Amino acid sequence: MTLDRTLAGRPAADLPAAPPPPSRRATPAQWASQSLTMAWRSLVQIKHNPSELLDLSIQPIMFVLLFTFVFGGAIGGSTDAYLQFSLGGLIAQNALFLTVYTATGLATDLQKGTFDRFRSLPIARSAPLSGRIMGDVVRQLWSLVVLLAVGVALGFRITTSPLAVLAAFGLLVAFTVAFSWTSVLLGVLARDPEKVQIYGFTVLFPLTFASNAFAPTQTMPDWLQAWVSINPVTRLADALRGLLVGGPVAANVVATLLWGVAFAAVFGPLAVWALRTRV
Amino acid sequence: MPPAIEADGLVKRFGATTALAGASLSAAEGTVLGVLGPNGAGKTTATRVLATLLAPDEGRAVVGGYNVITEPHRVRSLIGLTGQYAGVDEALTGTENLVLIARLLGQGRAAAKARAADLLGQFGLSDAAGRAARTYSGGMRRRLDLAASLVGRPRILFLDEPTTGLDPASRNELWGMVRRLTDDGVTVLLTTQYLEEADQLADDIVVIDRGAVVATGTPDDLKARAGGAVLQMRPTDPGQVAVVTRIAGELAGSTPTVDQDTVSVPAGDDALMPAVVRRLDDVGVRLAELTLRRATLDEVFLALTGRHAVPGSSTDSDSTTDRELV
Numbered sequence: 001m002t003l004d005r006t007l008a009g010r011p012a013a014d015l016p017a018a019p020p021p022p023s024r025r026a027t028p029a030q031w032a033s034q035s036l037t038m039a040w041r042s043l044v045q046i047k048h049n050p051s052e053l054l055d056l057s058i059q060p061i062m063f064v065l066l067f068t069f070v071f072g073g074a075i076g077g078s079t080d081a082y083l084q085f086s087l088g089g090l091i092a093q094n095a096l097f098l099t100v101y102t103a104t105g106l107a108t109d110l111q112k113g114t115f116d117r118f119r120s121l122p123i124a125r126s127a128p129l130s131g132r133i134m135g136d137v138v139r140q141l142w143s144l145v146v147l148l149a150v151g152v153a154l155g156f157r158i159t160t161s162p163l164a165v166l167a168a169f170g171l172l173v174a175f176t177v178a179f180s181w182t183s184v185l186l187g188v189l190a191r192d193p194e195k196v197q198i199y200g201f202t203v204l205f206p207l208t209f210a211s212n213a214f215a216p217t218q219t220m221p222d223w224l225q226a227w228v229s230i231n232p233v234t235r236l237a238d239a240l241r242g243l244l245v246g247g248p249v250a251a252n253v254v255a256t257l258l259w260g261v262a263f264a265a266v267f268g269p270l271a272v273w274a275l276r277t278r279v
Numbered sequence: 280m281p282p283a284i285e286a287d288g289l290v291k292r293f294g295a296t297t298a299l300a301g302a303s304l305s306a307a308e309g310t311v312l313g314v315l316g317p318n319g320a321g322k323t324t325a326t327r328v329l330a331t332l333l334a335p336d337e338g339r340a341v342v343g344g345y346n347v348i349t350e351p352h353r354v355r356s357l358i359g360l361t362g363q364y365a366g367v368d369e370a371l372t373g374t375e376n377l378v379l380i381a382r383l384l385g386q387g388r389a390a391a392k393a394r395a396a397d398l399l400g401q402f403g404l405s406d407a408a409g410r411a412a413r414t415y416s417g418g419m420r421r422r423l424d425l426a427a428s429l430v431g432r433p434r435i436l437f438l439d440e441p442t443t444g445l446d447p448a449s450r451n452e453l454w455g456m457v458r459r460l461t462d463d464g465v466t467v468l469l470t471t472q473y474l475e476e477a478d479q480l481a482d483d484i485v486v487i488d489r490g491a492v493v494a495t496g497t498p499d500d501l502k503a504r505a506g507g508a509v510l511q512m513r514p515t516d517p518g519q520v521a522v523v524t525r526i527a528g529e530l531a532g533s534t535p536t537v538d539q540d541t542v543s544v545p546a547g548d549d550a551l552m553p554a555v556v557r558r559l560d561d562v563g564v565r566l567a568e569l570t571l572r573r574a575t576l577d578e579v580f581l582a583l584t585g586r587h588a589v590p591g592s593s594t595d596s597d598s599t600t601d602r603e604l605v
Binding site: 030034 | 327330331332352355356357358359363366367368369370371375379380382384385411424427431
């Protein structure tokens with residue numbers, strides 16, 4: 001059992017030539033490759049814990065089935081009509097729920113000391129974060145495909161173009177990546193994966209249900225209607241409906257993107273500040 | 280040659296707590312520096328500052344020739360860090376954990392796999408290479424963590440309480456690894472709560488308490504200053520404690536300390552124990568316990584600082600004695 005020979009500890013005169021000094025910081029290309037490696041790390045664990053894939057699939061499937069068959073007739077008149085309305089909302093809600101993954105993963109890394117290990121490496125500062133978010137985008141896409149497939153199997157009809165569907169995917173990814181900053185902040189402040197779950201869902205349940213994701217706004221009290229009309233989940237759900245089954249698109253897409261910018265602008269700096277001071 | 284690790288007047292405060300109160304230390308290349316101190320002394324804070332994880336409020340530190348504050352990326356490319364809590368990803372296998380680090384350091388896929396296999400072999404983890412780290416024992420996790428810190432062939436290695444919580448066999452194994460690394464010229468900074476560990480591994484020791492350095496020197500220096508060994512006696516008849524105290528004090532030439540029924544006295548030389556045994560036998564005192572042991576960290580502290588390392592630690596040593604008797 002021998003450990004590697006290094007040149008350290010030998011007098012400098014014995015060295016053939018002084019080794020070049022290490023670089024001052026990571027290059028953008030290194031950042032990209034390190035982020036991809038981090039994303040690989042976040043996804044490869046699914047191989048050893050395939051039940052995570054089941055987690056990512058079962059909850060959305062359950063929500064589609066429950067909402068369609070329990071509330072569908074009462075809210076939408078028929079389960080078919082309701083599904084055309086609700087799937088956009090279900091996709092929006094599920095996407096927001098999935099951002100909690102970013103927070104639990106980060107909290108686990110902070111708690112277990114894995115984050116310290118990364119910070120002691122000569123890699124880009126942001127790579128652990130960007131890599132984790134990339135991995136979570138893949139989870140988002142997987143979940144979205146599952147939702148759409150189950151929806152179509154139950155009778156959901158996409159009535160727009162493939163380009164519009166692609167735009168729906170893009171919009172969802174763009175918004176959730178921006179919204180992930182709230183999750184990063186939560187992960188850093190909570191530091192405990194279990195607390196993350198509690199806080200996350202305490203905020204996300206009211207946020208996603210107090211929207212037009214599952215029920216049309218008309219029957220809600222005035223004060224709630226006022227909130228629902230500006231709720232980012234409403235605007236995202238409406239944008240997805242527009243892109244998947246037709247209807248107004250532009251205003252909702254713009255509103256969703258503006259919300260995304262707002263979340264990133266407020267929670268991005270807060271999360272970075274929290275990471276700098278709390279870690 | 281400039282030292283591999285040099286810190287000067289490090290101060291770090293967390294709110295009202297001062298974790299580092301002007302600590303200075305230095306380690307020559309290829310040596311082991313032991314940073315010895317009780318819990319909460321500032322060892323981990325010092326390690327985190329030197330490993331670029333934490334910016335000090337005052338003072339400066341140079342590691343491998345680079346300033347940790349102004350050139351952290353360069354410092355990071357020279358160091359390896361193994362924290363008190365093993366920083367492995369429990370969801371990944373041993374191989375994946377090491378491949379992850381190697382890939383992050385810019386190694387190609389094949390080179391990363393080869394490096395991982397090589398290190399897993401060196402640390403006796405080849406059989407567990409394909410298993411998730413969450414199934415590993417504590418000792419295996421520490422070894423994987425140490426292997427992870429060596430992927431980049433660091434010239435300088437920080438080990439923060441690497442053996443805390445390890446069984447004696449794993450601890451000895453880790454000590455062996457540290458020795459082999461220094462044989463290869465790696466500089467090691469090792470924090471520990473155990474005098475024995477610092478004694479076994481360190482070329483130099485820095486004793487820190489409340490964020491400040493209270494003593495520096497070689498292990499032999501410190502032991503000499505701390506009184507080295509301690510002779511500990513407990514008479515079978517508690518009524519004879521006074522007699523034992525008087526005789527031990529006379530022969531050792533210093534005042535023994537008495538904790539309940541146990542009398543302790545610094546043993547300056549090897550001749551003390553037989554002399555004490557003979558005299559006690561002459562006067563008919565029988566001993567339930569007779570121990571010649573190394574000075575504990577607390578006794579080193581007491582000798583170096585004139586006070587106990589941890590408030591109330593004299594009662595702690597009582598309970599240790601009780602446990603040894605059971």
